[in-house]
Amino acid sequence: xxxxxxxxxxxxxxxxxxxxxxxxxxxxxxxxxxxxxxxxxxxxxxxxxxxxxxxxxxxxxxxxxxxxxxxxxxxxxxxxxxxxxxxxxxxxxxxxxxxxxxxxxxxxxxxxxxxxxxxxxxxxxxxxxxxxxxxxxxxxxxxxxxxxxxxxxxxxxxxxxxxxxxxxxxxxxxxxxxxxxxxxxxxxxxxxxxxxxxxxxxxxxxxxxxxxxxxxxxxxxxxxxxxxxxxxxxxxxxxxxxxxxxxxxxxxxxxxxxxxxxxxxxxxxxxxxxxxxxxxxxxxxxxxxxxxxxxxxxxxxxxxxxxxxxxxxxxxxxxxxxxxxxxxxxxxxxxxxxxxxxxxxxxxxxxxxxxxxxxxxxxxxxxxxxxxxxxxxxxxxx
Ligand SMILES: CC(C)(COP(=O)(O)OP(=O)(O)OC[C@H]1O[C@@H](n2cnc3c(N)ncnc32)[C@H](O)[C@@H]1OP(=O)(O)O)[C@@H](O)C(=O)NCCC(=O)NCCS
Numbered sequence: 601x602x603x604x605x606x607x608x609x610x611x612x613x614x615x616x617x618x619x620x621x622x623x624x625x626x627x628x629x630x631x632x633x634x635x636x637x638x639x640x641x642x643x644x645x646x647x648x649x650x651x652x653x654x655x656x657x658x659x660x661x662x663x664x665x666x667x668x669x670x671x672x673x674x675x676x677x678x679x680x681x682x683x684x685x686x687x688x689x690x691x692x693x694x695x696x697x698x699x700x701x702x703x704x705x706x707x708x709x710x711x712x713x714x715x716x717x718x719x720x721x722x723x724x725x726x727x728x729x730x731x732x733x734x735x736x737x738x739x740x741x742x743x744x745x746x747x748x749x750x751x752x753x754x755x756x757x758x759x760x761x762x763x764x765x766x767x768x769x770x771x772x773x774x775x776x777x778x779x780x781x782x783x784x785x786x787x788x789x790x791x792x793x794x795x796x797x798x799x800x801x802x803x804x805x806x807x808x809x810x811x812x813x814x815x816x817x818x819x820x821x822x823x824x825x826x827x828x829x830x831x832x833x834x835x836x837x838x839x840x841x842x843x844x845x846x847x848x849x850x851x852x853x854x855x856x857x858x859x860x861x862x863x864x865x866x867x868x869x870x871x872x873x874x875x876x877x878x879x880x881x882x883x884x885x886x887x888x889x890x891x892x893x894x895x896x897x898x899x900x901x902x903x904x905x906x907x908x909x910x911x912x913x914x915x916x917x918x919x920x921x922x923x924x925x926x927x928x929x930x931x932x933x934x935x936x937x938x939x940x941x942x943x944x945x946x947x948x949x950x951x952x953x954x955x956x957x958x959x960x961x962x963x964x965x966x967x968x969x970x971x972x973x974x975x976x977x978x979x980x981x982x
Contacts, residue, residue, distance in 0.1 A: 636656055
């Protein structure tokens with residue numbers, strides 16, 4: 601008996617392919633809606649915390665007060681880095697790009713986790729918690745190391761955002777700064793089958809392990825067409841240099857058919873709902889921190905882009921206003937994408953666990969366009 605497989609369809613960039621099912625986040629790109637487990641992102645950004653949002657994504661329900669307390673304690677209980685990690689951080693060249701450092705350090709965490717290759721659901725959840733809890737220490741302390749400062753250990757009395765900022769800056773953050781980072785962590789936590797999540801899923805679908813999947817995802821997030829866009833936006837603002845230069849700069853860029861970073865999205869053809877909230881938030885934060893100029897430039901870029909390409913469905917995405925937000929918090933520009941890592945671990949781990957609950961190897965095909973039936977020419981005759 602012969603089996604006939606369905607003929608594969610060519611779909612460049614997989615833009616029209618639904619590769620699996622998920623109950624985590626839902627995106628309506630035409631209307632500009634994003635929900636985590638059915639709850640609008642705007643309501644979460646206004647009312648939730650990062651820890652509560654992670655619980656929602658992983659357990660598919662909002663926690664009770666007791667459940668949230670227990671979940672937060674679980675995360676804080678895993679803040680401490682395995683002791684050998686401190687020497688590994690010291691071993692990273694001080695001039696390494698932070699995304700290379702984070703990818704390497706997250707991968708190294710597996711070396712000290714006895715459960716690294718335990719494929720059970722329970723072990724995968726514990727690894728997810730460890731990844732979420734420890735990555736902020738890796739990022740903050742790599743930054744301290746490259747600036748010649750002593751390491752600071754995470755503080756269990758603080759939530760993820762505050763503990764990170766306390767390690768990074770050597771002092772407790774103000775409530776405004778901690779809230780700003782927490783909001784960014786909520787907004788970036790999950791986004792369907794984005795490129796990094798999908799890359800991580802390819803890895804986990806081979807029955808590799810959670811650390812390998814998250815390391816794969818970090819490498820994918822790094823690119824400027826994905827998570828790297830927030831840093832590119834800040835460099836763009838720097839390069840433009842002043843509000844009066846915005847219009848000629850952006851129009852010249854568009855004339856050269858170059859993309860303006862922080863605009864456009866594969867799925868959203870309406871305003872990215874994460875950018876809607878962040879825009880208002882970034883404005884307030886920029887005013888409070890004396891960075892109005894940056895916000896005004898961003899707003900002017902948005903106006904010009906709206907006139908020029910708004911009709912094509914090109915609007916600001918989450919990265920556009922997160923650049924001003926992170927800058928106002930005082931983060932170095934090359935730490936913007938690592939902030940995305942800290943948050944999106946929630947999505948990567950959740951999707952990997954979902955994938956494993958009904959796994960099938962992810963393995964698409966390519967359309968072969970090379971020659972056939974070529975002779976093998978001996979090397980001496982070529
Ligand atoms: C995100 C992105 C990769 C989506 O790409 P995509 O779905 O493959 O869309 P395309 O690149 O095919 O763009 C479709 C059209 O919009 C234009 N466009 C898309 N993004 C644009 C941008 N940021 N600036 C100017 N024009 C843009 C394209 O030039 C193209 O125009 P055309 O039809 O006249 O050729 C793309 O919008 C982009 O590169 N944005 C900048 C990087 C960024 O901010 N990434 C973060 C995403 S959260």
